[in-house]
Amino acid sequence: MIDQETLDEVFAIAKRKREERRRFIKVASTAMIAAGGMSALAACNNNNDEDVTAPPVTPTPTPTSAFTAGDVDILNFALNLEYLEGSYYTAAALGASLNATLVSGTGTQGAVTGGRQVAFADRLVASYAREIAADENAHIGFLRQNLGSLAVAIPAINIDGGASGAFTAAARSSGVVPATGTFDPYANDDNFLLGAMLLSDVGVTAYKGSATLIASKTLLEAAAGILATESYHTGLIRSLLYRRGVPGTTIATAANDRQNAELISNARDTIDGNTTTAGPPAIFADDDQGVGPVTINGGTASNVVPTDSNGIVFGRTANQVLNIVYLNTNSRTAGSSGGGFFPSGLNGNIRASAATP
Amino acid sequence: MPAAPLRPCNVKGEDGMSEGQQLMEALESRVERRSERREFFKAALGVAAVTAGGFAFTSQAAAQTVTDNDILNFALNLEYLEANFYYLAVYGTPIPLTSTTGTGTQGVLNAAGARAVTFADPIIAEFAREIAADELAHVNVLRQALGTAAVAQPAMDLSVAPTSAFSTAARAAFDIPTTASFDPYANDLNFLYGAYIFEDVGVTAYKGASPLITSKAYLDVAAGILSVEAHHAGLIRTQIDLRGDEPGLKGATVRADTELVSNARDSLDGTTSDLDQGIAQSNPPTGLTSNIVPTDGNGLAFSRTTGQVLNIVYLTPQQRSAGGFFPQGVNGTIVKAAGDAVPAAA
Numbered sequence: 111m112i113d114q115e116t117l118d119e120v121f122a123i124a125k126r127k128r129e130e131r132r133r134f135i136k137v138a139s140t141a142m143i144a145a146g147g148m149s150a151l152a153a154c155n156n157n158n159d160e161d162v163t164a165p166p167v168t169p170t171p172t173p174t175s176a177f178t179a180g181d182v183d184i185l186n187f188a189l190n191l192e193y194l195e196g197s198y199y200t201a202a203a204l205g206a207s208l209n210a211t212l213v214s215g216t217g218t219q220g221a222v223t224g225g226r227q228v229a230f231a232d233r234l235v236a237s238y239a240r241e242i243a244a245d246e247n248a249h250i251g252f253l254r255q256n257l258g259s260l261a262v263a264i265p266a267i268n269i270d271g272g273a274s275g276a277f278t279a280a281a282r283s284s285g286v287v288p289a290t291g292t293f294d295p296y297a298n299d300d301n302f303l304l305g306a307m308l309l310s311d312v313g314v315t316a317y318k319g320s321a322t323l324i325a326s327k328t329l330l331e332a333a334a335g336i337l338a339t340e341s342y343h344t345g346l347i348r349s350l351l352y353r354r355g356v357p358g359t360t361i362a363t364a365a366n367d368r369q370n371a372e373l374i375s376n377a378r379d380t381i382d383g384n385t386t387t388a389g390p391p392a393i394f395a396d397d398d399q400g401v402g403p404v405t406i407n408g409g410t411a412s413n414v415v416p417t418d419s420n421g422i423v424f425g426r427t428a429n430q431v432l433n434i435v436y437l438n439t440n441s442r443t444a445g446s447s448g449g450g451f452f453p454s455g456l457n458g459n460i461r462a463s464a465a466t467p
Numbered sequence: 468m469p470a471a472p473l474r475p476c477n478v479k480g481e482d483g484m485s486e487g488q489q490l491m492e493a494l495e496s497r498v499e500r501r502s503e504r505r506e507f508f509k510a511a512l513g514v515a516a517v518t519a520g521g522f523a524f525t526s527q528a529a530a531q532t533v534t535d536n537d538i539l540n541f542a543l544n545l546e547y548l549e550a551n552f553y554y555l556a557v558y559g560t561p562i563p564l565t566s567t568t569g570t571g572t573q574g575v576l577n578a579a580g581a582r583a584v585t586f587a588d589p590i591i592a593e594f595a596r597e598i599a600a601d602e603l604a605h606v607n608v609l610r611q612a613l614g615t616a617a618v619a620q621p622a623m624d625l626s627v628a629p630t631s632a633f634s635t636a637a638r639a640a641f642d643i644p645t646t647a648s649f650d651p652y653a654n655d656l657n658f659l660y661g662a663y664i665f666e667d668v669g670v671t672a673y674k675g676a677s678p679l680i681t682s683k684a685y686l687d688v689a690a691g692i693l694s695v696e697a698h699h700a701g702l703i704r705t706q707i708d709l710r711g712d713e714p715g716l717k718g719a720t721v722r723a724d725t726e727l728v729s730n731a732r733d734s735l736d737g738t739t740s741d742l743d744q745g746i747a748q749s750n751p752p753t754g755l756t757s758n759i760v761p762t763d764g765n766g767l768a769f770s771r772t773t774g775q776v777l778n779i780v781y782l783t784p785q786q787r788s789a790g791g792f793f794p795q796g797v798n799g800t801i802v803k804a805a806g807d808a809v810p811a812a813a
Contacts, residue, residue, distance in 0.1 A: 248766030334693060335767030
């Protein structure tokens with residue numbers, strides 16, 4: 111693990127992104143003020159372009175939220191998922207845990223179990239891990255700013271790569287490793303990408319599924335922005351898995367990455383407790399897909415984007431997402447409020463998965 | 468393949484400048500803008516505090532009489548463009564004619580010189596085939612949602628002549644001679660560049676439109692398409708990045724080229740906006756870091772208004788209603804580019 115000072119430098123990762131925030135201030139501060147006098151973004155109001163070593167956020171708690179109770183619940187639900195993703199990528203890319211200023215809040219603050227820096231063989235894969243880590247940290251900061259004092263604390267999270275870790279449980283249930291095997295997402299580049307796929311697709315479907323439930327238009331556009339970023343991440347990760355699934359291609363050889371991706375996808379299909387629900391668009395039982403190859407118009411094609419027949423990405427309900435992150439293999443018969451990546455459950459009001467989504 | 472109609476060279480704008488001149492002026496003004504940005508942000512914060520009544524999109528939303536159908540039709544125009552580009556690149560033919568009918572004027576697709584790319588890398592070919600299928604599916608799902616209100620495919624330019632939209636875009640980004648063409652069908656890298664021109668724009672367009680949509684059903688569809696477009700963009704940008712150290716067409720490297728394209732897009736869509744980023748890496752103390760995702764400091768992808776999107780696909784910084792990839796303009800009610808990049812009097 112690296113020290114706090116080094117960790118802060120993470121946030122200098124993309125100076126241009128920092129510069130972009132100047133523009134965001136213009137847009138967002140207007141919006142947030144209009145949305146009810148929120149001062150959460152005040153922490154960003156720093157005109158010093160040289161503040162590249164400062165963390166991206168210093169939450170300024172507000173006593174009340176401008177958002178409806180339902181929107182607060184959705185934001186906090188998303189924040190839990192970002193805690194998980196942020197912890198995974200920060201560990202894998204930097205060997206660090208989340209900044210202490212990014213984890214406090216309501217509910218029971220939990221510990222993060224496991225996680226370590228990946229010794230990346232491919233410098234480009236390492237560069238992608240660092241970028242995604244920075245984005246996920248920014249998402250945590252952004253959600254916390256908007257929630258103010260209503261933000262939930264980080265719950266207990268298991269990102270351990272050992273035999274008793276959540277990743278191993280997921281890999282065993284999907285057949286990526288045998289029933290007694292261990293899946294360590296920090297062991298090498300390919301394992302890291304498979305671990306990332308496991309989490310990123312869930313994030314995409316969770317944000318997509320919540321789009322129509324958000325009341326605030328300001329929040330909706332912000333959520334669309336996070337959905338887009340998560341989707342870029344997933345496109346990156348899945349396209350790499352597809353390429354690396356073929357021996358002799360540009361960056362590496364890993365003959366079974368594609369097969370592993372399919373296995374993970376099938377496992378998620380099984381455990382998300384999904385049944386076909388009315389649209390639009392209809393959510394099909396097979397709402398999760400590997401990276402291919404598939405056949406389109408008689409030719410070989412990839413399947414980087416998991417879509418329905420309308421070319422539209424799937425959404426998952428909160429319950430389906432919970433079943434996956436809790437690794438709730440018994441979801442069809444029993445609800446659950448913890449397990450898997452979240453041993454004590456999520457913090458916030460959306461936390462108990464249901465047997466029938 | 469329809470016969471390629473002649474396209475007038477260097478159409479004069481309302482101020483008498485050619486499109487090329489306008490593009491160059493917009494590019495030059497960008498440099499100036501960057502140096503002014505710090506002052507701008509200081510000023511903008513003050514403005515934000517006193518004009519607290521408005522959301523970022525409220526000026527568009529409040530003034531609009533646009534319906535959900537108008538927005539979906541706007542998106543349909545963009546999908547026609549993307550779907551045909553990928554279909555031409557993969558199959559050498561446009562999308563099926565049955566997917567192009569509707570209200571408004573059905574236009575001619577200028578595909579002169581367009582052809583199936585002879586991909587050297589089979590993986591890129593397989594990605595292209597996937598994306599082509601997704602984009603046609605988007606055309607069809609939007610047409611299905613709109614029913615008889617769906618607009619017809621407008622006139623589009625996906626050709627490779629020196630006066631083509633692709634060449635004009637490349638001229639803006641890479642300053643290629645007026646006699647030179649940019650051919651996105653020539654090889655793997657050119658194809659990726661062609662895709663790169665479109666994909667990020669689609670993402671910003673859907674994100675910008677998201678709060679304007681009132682129907683939950685349409686919003687769900689739009690969110691789903693937004694996500695797919697961002698997957699595509701992430702894929703395309705990653706594949707370019709894997710070749711990022713190779714020499715660029717204009718820049719020192721392929722990565723530098725992407726910054727030039729990004730700058731060109733930014734120059735078209737407005738003076739006060741910086742909504743675009745290439746994939747140039749940074750190298751802070753924590754190590755080499757990619758920039759696959761164009762985001763602001765909060766990790767959010769950018770939004771563009773419909774007018775800003777039209778500035779880019781029309782390849783003009785002005786308030787025009789046609790140009791570039793849509794020589795006769797898009798079909799539907801949302802047809803006018805914003806012209807934020809040039810003063811109204813210009």
